[in-house]
Amino acid sequence: MKQPYRRDQPSPGHQPPATGGAGLPPHLPAPWTDPADADRSFERDLTHFPQPVTTLDFAFLKHTVEHGLATTVPRFAAPFRVELRRFWTRVYNHEVLYCEPQDVPRLWSTATREAFAPMLADLERQWSDAWLPELRSAQAFWAVFDLAAAGDADLAAHLDASLARVRRVWEIHFEVVYAVAHAWSMFWETYSEVFEGATQLDAAALVSGFDNLTAEAGLAVWRLRDVATSLPGVADVVAASEPAEALARLRATPGAEPLLAALDAYLARYGRRATRLSLGAKTLLEDPTPVLAQLRDAVAQPESDPRRHRERLAAEREAAVLRARERVARYPRPLRAEFEHRMRQAQVAVRLKEDHNFIIDHETTAAVRAVVVELAGRLARAGALHGPEDVAHLDLRELRAAAEALAAGRKDDEALDLRDRVAARAAEMERYADVAVPTTVGPPRPVPPQAARGAAPSAGTLEGVGMSAGVARGRVRVARTFDEARALRPGEVLVATSTSQPWTPLFATAAALVTEVGGVLSHMGVIAREYRLPAVAGVTGATELLEDGALVEVDGLAGVVRVLAEG
């Protein structure tokens, strides 16, 4: 069938009326370098980047995320791609449509779905026979390279090769993400048609409770807890230590060796992750403080064990599947077979949603980070940077040029004259650190933003999207960053912009979760259900509207947060 739209050319119909950049807040300068941006619509990406990003991180995002998304247009007939901008140190998205806005859902569910049909025939096989081997091969490429032993020339070449590799890894990322989205929407289509009036949470019950790497890593912290409490006096040291000092104190504690060994094993398996997606973020292997903080919380809750939830969740899933099959049995055989197929693909999809994130977003970024850190050390020793951490303020082109200059021994090359540039960019980060920036920039988008439901005006009640069922009360703990989240105490309600994978163990500590972005099938939704944690997503401005210490009730089914008492 002829494509009803041109993939080689964005839709001109999408261009909003020109405004020349009117409507910017007075305290902010016009942020764009491309004048055409003045008439484009941008929306802040709070889901993935609630915090400011550095020059290096943003260059890496353009290199990986923007590239990966762009390839889905020619390869999979995706009706849109996303361009990224860094305005005032924050990440903004600009959607480029290849059709009229109202046609996006139709094209997505026809042309794009058709392009993914071969993968959706057996997602498990696609993962184990195609995607995973390619990812493992990329990881092996990084693992076998001895960074410390490499000469400057080899390191420069390795940087180039790494950047080429990681681009392909991010193409896979969006293959997985899009396939996962299709698997879910196809299951939801049939489920919602057979069970009229059902919610996505109902459907999610049929695909929950399977193992995935994120859940596995979260539960492994509780195994560390078991080791700690089995050793006389050791749990007390964990409980009484500041997480940053816990490791040193444990090393000085007689009898703590089994815990230290278990911790090493944990980090070897799960440690190539950081608390945010950034080349500048130390991995847990480099700095295990977050693990020790989680371990301290786990030790403080001897009666708690999220591992029990998994068994219940799996049992509930099986019961829900049986109930669904009874209803589906009333339908003709082709539908029964298709329902089973779509359910199976959705079950695999939920696992892949976590596993691809673990391997690509975290482990691959950690691998590239290691290359960058090695190079940063050499640049600092060569005097090109004040300190290795200043590498965060270079873009990829500058980094590669510096690596080449270093390799060529050109000490006076301007590619190594980076200090002033770095200082200016560091100052920019500083300047905008606490500046409020708008959620959208430019003319309104033709399609309303996902989070438009937002906070309801009704007094004392915030509305969002129910993400994980259950009702819980607790005191609010606002956490805009993972560091702030560490202050979370058992029984408190975690209120965050969004949460990423390494926040997972906090789900065992929190009484409930409220986020500004996300949805039923988001990472947060998947994991919150695994932990049976009442959770509401899409509460616009939750971190501003809710104050530390306020008593709230979270209804994860209705998607409502009620303020019972101010903090």
Added chain:
Amino acid sequence: MGRALDETSFAAPAVLWLGDPRSTEAGLVGGKAAQLSALAATHPVPEAFCVTTAAYAAYERTGGVPPDVARAAAAAYRELAARSGDDPARGTPVAVRSSAVDEDGTGSSFAGQHDTYLNVTGEDAVLAAVAGVWRSARGEAALGYRRDRGLGDAPAAVAVLVQRLVSCDASGVAFSVDPVASDLGRVVISASWGLGESLMAGDIDPDRWVVDKASLSVIARTVGAKQRMTITDDAGTRQVSTPTFLRQRASLSDEDALAVAGMATGLEARLGHPVDVEFALADDGPVLLQCRPVTTLAAPADASGSPP
């Protein structure tokens, strides 16, 4: 037609099985059941028994189902369950339909004028359905239909057909002639997913096939929207909106459609007139639920349009 319900009716049995020699007597089992009974030996007709016009006469006289009729019908139902491989005490799902004495006459189809009960299970429910069919036969809708066609304003004797419910993926109607174009050389099939109720109600857009009789080949195929479908419920049936996946797929394969067309042309040849066949697609092919003469042809059959 409309024979008097006199004393002699009492000699007739309250229940007769389809295939019983006496079941071809339309005065006793109604037109629909008599037709099916005549075809039961040679065609895939679901097992069924009839609660006869004799039983109806007793019902009319007393205003309720007499105990001996109830006992006979219950015993037959238990037997039907046993023959279907189900526990006689729990019963088996059945379809309960009317079979009036002047129904299926060549002039009037009576389609849809009497209540039909699908997926009825259990003795009490079956007896209630039998009484329900009888009540509807005396209802205003059915009487109006009769008056409009000059059939008199007294209800005809109504037998009730209790048929094993065919578990089917799809069902439909086939005409051994094209009733709209009055083309005698073509079989026209309408089909949809699930039980036939949504299709019979006429308010959905079914899948359609046109089959050439002479070559037994599909001339045209249209996948309809099939907006709604009827499925079984715990008791009875439910009309639901058809899942997108099924809407986009034809409810019959071409092979199924040709099997249905073959059945319709065979019946036409055997009975000597065009037929309107109601079928269900079971595991091993189409099952015949009903066979009526085509009542809406504009002109008498034109031999020149017939296949060789």
